[in-house]
Amino acid sequence: MRRQTIDPRIRTKVIATYGNRCWLNMPGCSITATEDDHIVPYSHGGRDTVANIRRACKHCNAMRQDRVLSGYGATLHAVIGPPRADFGMAMQSMLRRDSIVVSFDSLLRDLCPTQSKATDGLRLAAAMAWDGAARTLAKSSEPLDVWLVRTLPRSRRHPDMLAEWLALDYDVHVIETPADSTFALDLTPQEYRTAQQWYALHLTQQAVDARLAARRQRLAALGLRRDIPAERPRW
Numbered sequence: 001m002r003r004q005t006i007d008p009r010i011r012t013k014v015i016a017t018y019g020n021r022c023w024l025n026m027p028g029c030s031i032t033a034t035e036d037d038h039i040v041p042y043s044h045g046g047r048d049t050v051a052n053i054r055r056a057c058k059h060c061n062a063m064r065q066d067r068v069l070s071g072y073g074a075t076l077h078a079v080i081g082p083p084r085a086d087f088g089m090a091m092q093s094m095l096r097r098d099s100i101v102v103s104f105d106s107l108l109r110d111l112c113p114t115q116s117k118a119t120d121g122l123r124l125a126a127a128m129a130w131d132g133a134a135r136t137l138a139k140s141s142e143p144l145d146v147w148l149v150r151t152l153p154r155s156r157r158h159p160d161m162l163a164e165w166l167a168l169d170y171d172v173h174v175i176e177t178p179a180d181s182t183f184a185l186d187l188t189p190q191e192y193r194t195a196q197q198w199y200a201l202h203l204t205q206q207a208v209d210a211r212l213a214a215r216r217q218r219l220a221a222l223g224l225r226r227d228i229p230a231e232r233p234r235w
């Protein structure tokens with residue numbers, strides 16, 4: 001059960017310390033905060049303390065749900081790249097023995113070993129399995145090491161997944177295969193369409209890193225950057 005109100009003195013102190021601008025800044029943010037957002041969600045035992053509350057707008061508060069800020073529970077990574085990118089190769093040196101990998105390609109392979117024969121129905125099933133696993137793990141209060149792997153960082157429900165990941169401090173890795181190498185492959189029509197969409201996004205690691213650095217600066221100012229242990233909320 002979610003408590004609706006916090007002690008107004010705590011809210012006043014939070015606003016005085018961290019301001020009243022929405023801390024989440026997810027896509028569609030209305031900037032001015034109207035809600036008290038628990039950094040460690042109430043459902044995870046996060047308390048109504050100045051350390052654990054930041055102000056958020058209604059839109060972002062609802063969009064976040066109970067997803068954790070990476071490191072406050074699960075640590076989250078996202079790896080994106082064009083169709084046929086070698087995700088395994090890109091990740092092998094970074095994965096831990098106990099890392100959890102949620103990969104659209106692997107899920108589709110499990111459902112349909114011959115990927116070129118994957119019907120739209122099977123692709124949808126794999127996409128829904130990916131969404132369900134990602135959504136559940138993104139809320140985990142356990143210290144899991146979670147890797148979300150897919151091609152396009154968007155879906156119908158999350159048109160700008162990348163911005164949501166950056167807001168919640170995920171490590172985002174972009175596999176930069178040159179367009180001519182990808183299009184030289186024997187792509188299925190589906191992969192060809194996805195590749196066109198991928199390259200239209202012009203995603204580069206450098207651009208993502210710049211956004212992540214700006215976000216981490218903001219999180220540090222909010223006392224929330226996870227590599228500053230002294231500033232972590234106590235709960």
Ligand SMILES: [Zn+2]
Pocket residue numbers: 022023024025026028029030031056057058059060061
């Ligand atoms: Zn907002």
